Amino acid sequence: NAGVTQTPKFQVLKTGQSMTLQCAQDMNHNSMYWYRQDPGMGLRLIYYSASEGTTDKGEVPNGYNVSRLNKREFSLRLESAAPSQTSVYFCASSVAGEVYEQYFGPGTRLTVT
Amino acid sequence: QKEVEQNSGPLSVPEGAIASLNCTYSDRVSQSFFWYRQYSGKSPELIMSIYSNGDKEDGRFTAQLNKASQYVSLLIRDSQPSDSATYLCAVKKRSSNTGKLIFGQGTTLQVKP
Numbered sequence: 001n002a003g004v005t006q007t008p009k010f011q012v013l014k015t016g017q018s019m020t021l022q023c024a025q026d027m028n029h030n031s032m033y034w035y036r037q038d039p040g041m042g043l044r045l046i047y048y049s050a051s052e053g054t055t056d057k058g059e060v061p062n063g064y065n066v067s068r069l070n071k072r073e074f075s076l077r078l079e080s081a082a083p084s085q086t087s088v089y090f091c092a093s094s095v096a097g098e099v100y101e102q103y104f105g106p107g108t109r110l111t112v113t
Numbered sequence: 114q115k116e117v118e119q120n121s122g123p124l125s126v127p128e129g130a131i132a133s134l135n136c137t138y139s140d141r142v143s144q145s146f147f148w149y150r151q152y153s154g155k156s157p158e159l160i161m162s163i164y165s166n167g168d169k170e171d172g173r174f175t176a177q178l179n180k181a182s183q184y185v186s187l188l189i190r191d192s193q194p195s196d197s198a199t200y201l202c203a204v205k206k207r208s209s210n211t212g213k214l215i216f217g218q219g220t221t222l223q224v225k226p
Contacts, residue, residue: 105156
């Protein structure tokens, strides 16, 4: 039982390049989330997917797109990377219902030069 | 006013002491409350969740919730150097029918041998 996995662990991009961050969970959770974490800013929600087939914007969605590929997988795409997107990105998942405990993946450290 | 507020610290306690971490939230109808521990360079790890007023104990950890005062705390008894980390408080609003959580910026705890 791997929990939540993310690839890649590290990535360096040049301004304007694109990339997709991958996330998968094996806990049969319905809901999945993408966060970014920056010093002094805490964890900020980028996008979330309450259930398979649905996605919605979080607090800081600009410059990102997401795809809920199936129940297990939720990807985050940067179409044209900017230095302001340098951050650590975390994927999380949770069950639906009254209990919303979220479990986090190991993170992707992204640098945009 | 931030929705979830924590003192950033650092909070420094000697080994064996009780560490008390505090969190206040602004939305009176918040429903569920979570404490996460995050070691430097790692992802957040769920320690405790609490939903009802009062105390909830799990090993050396006790979460305390006072909805009237809009206040949730985490006590760590017999603090160990391995408890040195950043502790994140997270809140789920009752109005949210998804698992969206609002995170505080975290309190850094230092346990000195």
